[in-house]
Amino acid sequence: MKYRDGQVVKVGDHVRLWYGRPGEKDVEADVVCSFDSNEFSDGYPREEWSYLGRGILVYSQDAGLIHYLQPERTMELLYRKK
């Protein structure tokens, strides 16, 4: 999966999922699995999550775990774990 700017989504990326409503903060998340690149972060073992097959799994404090086959229109990379 790629961001709108063409960069490949990677595990460890911190992203904005969508903009907050007026007066609210944006909803952000961490990419915890990338099934497309077979990457899994600590706490999300391959043997438990790889069955989802493709796309990415993100974790957001505001929305929980979300599995995407395509990125949100507003999804944007904020920073990448070194």
Place this chain on the structure above:
Amino acid sequence: MGGRPTPREEKHYNYFRDYDPSIGRFIESDPIGLQAGTNTYGYVAARPIVFGDPFGLDAVGQAIGRGVGAWGGRIIGGAIGTAIEPGGGTAVGAFAGGAIGTRIGGAVGSAIGDMCKEQTCPPCRLVNGTVVPLGTIAYRYDYLPPHVQQHGIYGEHFNLYTANQNPKNCKCFWQDKGASATFDPNWIPIAPFAN
């Protein structure tokens, strides 16, 4: 997150498949199919208990264990009985060994059957305690200018997510399911799961 719904009279649209608001469910199977694992069960099997013992492995294991135990017990018991008292001891030993073997084998077989049973998951709950049946639709209001199109919809719409549960670890999660121009009162605002 969420936001006040803005019902519209436009034709209903969903990104992957048609949705029937009267029943609060999609009416077509998930086109992702088995590629996405539980995507197929996520909707049709909206049940809080996602796994049980559909094949009766506990009972099967117990039966097999009892049979094997009885057979082995008779042989061993018979051999012991023969050693103690050749002739009559053989039958007595086989009987006693069979009885003991049946019990032991049954217990062992039942335990093995238990280990083979599929996992029973608790229902999904939001952090506020609300139980969310699998397949429940959550939404997020997404404002777009009227001339901008997304998911085949111009302007404002609702992004949709389906409640799902990982059968391997029972963790609950949402799956992105496209968007709709109209709102269904059965939907809930997207929120994190507690489990």
